[in-house]
Amino acid sequence: MGVLSWALDRFANATADPTIPAQDGASARSFMDLLRGVMAGSRALADDQGGAIVTAGTGNAYAVSTASGVTQLRAGLSLLIQIDRTNTDAATLNVDGTGPKPWRDGDGVDFANGALPPKRFVRVTWDASRNTWISDVLSLLAFDFAFRAWMASLPTAPDGLGPGKPWKQGDAVSGYALNITGTNT
Template identity: 55%
Template structure:
């Protein structure tokens, strides 16, 4: 049980989570244990969405065990996790035992072999048939990692005076420093 099982209608939450005693007329003694249970549920949600999860599983089925104990897939549900391996074919996600479901890119296209990489953080959302979308997981944005291209790194060097020559660059410009010899992860 957790935040995912709570309802948007307050009155329906009176018995939505057995660890939180939220019924009318509940004992004053239940207040602090219920507050602690709400804090724990909120922490579990933060872990589910904040990158505290790591995938498991085999082949191209990535198994994710949520901290919140997710039991039902709903449109808009979002989780973030670190991939434990690269994919060799179309990937699937099995989140908290809800069964393997297709995992596609943000554009709805299949993710080809090699598009999921070990050690990268992925954020996905369940489309759940929202506005006629198929029942599948979709990537949100791009995976997070330091640049992997040999010899390319973000340029954070130089004094403010040396960097002033770039102040007139259009908004959103990214500057890269290119090394002659490759560096970084092999």
């Protein structure tokens, strides 16, 4: 149990997490232990939200283990994970042994083959109404495609462009540098 199991009702938190002694009538001696427990829980949440989680599993069945310890899927539960392999079909995600659930894009559609490339960081959010994990990775792919198309369309020299106009240096193999006339020419 951890931060993700804590309740919005403060009184329910007296026994929500056994690693944090927050019961009424507790000894003053347990106060520092309580603070250290809150610190450890906060660190676990920071890791889970900061990209420390890497997927495992096989094929298109992805699995992750959080530092916080997810025991129940609830609306709004969100994690930042790093993909360990490319998907080749529809994907599932199993968080802390809660069971494999469909993992889909922001529109609720199964990911296309290759939409989850390795080393990519992806935010996953539990959508209780659709009983699925949602990631809006397609918007990242669309942005990447649009940016590459825009860069390809830019001129390669600033001659005659006027002030404040973009142009590129380099090539598609070694990479491009984006320049703005009047600032770095």
